Amino acid sequence: xxxxxxxxxxxxxxxxxxxxxxxxxxxxxxxxxxxxxxxxxxxxxxxxxxxxxxxxxxxxxxxxxxxxxxxxxxxxxxxxxxxxxxxxxxxxxxxxxxxxxxxxxxxxxxxxxxxxxx
Numbered sequence: 001x002x003x004x005x006x007x008x009x010x011x012x013x014x015x016x017x018x019x020x021x022x023x024x025x026x027x028x029x030x031x032x033x034x035x036x037x038x039x040x041x042x043x044x045x046x047x048x049x050x051x052x053x054x055x056x057x058x059x060x061x062x063x064x065x066x067x068x069x070x071x072x073x074x075x076x077x078x079x080x081x082x083x084x085x086x087x088x089x090x091x092x093x094x095x096x097x098x099x100x101x102x103x104x105x106x107x108x109x110x111x112x113x114x115x116x117x118x
Contacts, residue, residue, distance in 0.1 A: 001065060004068075008046075
């Protein structure tokens with residue numbers, strides 16, 4: 001169990017550093033990094049505080065490693081759902097913007113029909 005918690009702690013720390021590195025290099029935006037940082041902090045918190053993990057596993061009625069693994073899956077599912085919702089919103093905005101550009105091009109061509117701009 002201790003080895004599992006140590007590995008989980010290292011993974012949490014690695015996730016924190018990866019997110020901070022990506023944030024610094026502008027590979028990820030700040031609003032997206034908050035979800036990942038929160039997830040990494042929860043992982044690190046539970047892997048370093050066995051009493052909280054024991055309480056959580058007792059509430060679920062399963063072994064502590066399985067409780068931690070279950071929590072990790074739930075946390076990452078929530079983060080991925082949040083990112084999917086943001087991506088869907090951005091896609092909808094992109095479609096609306098493309099439609100507005102097409103309307104503006106059409107209106108511009110109606111005003112200046114002899115201009116061969118593409």
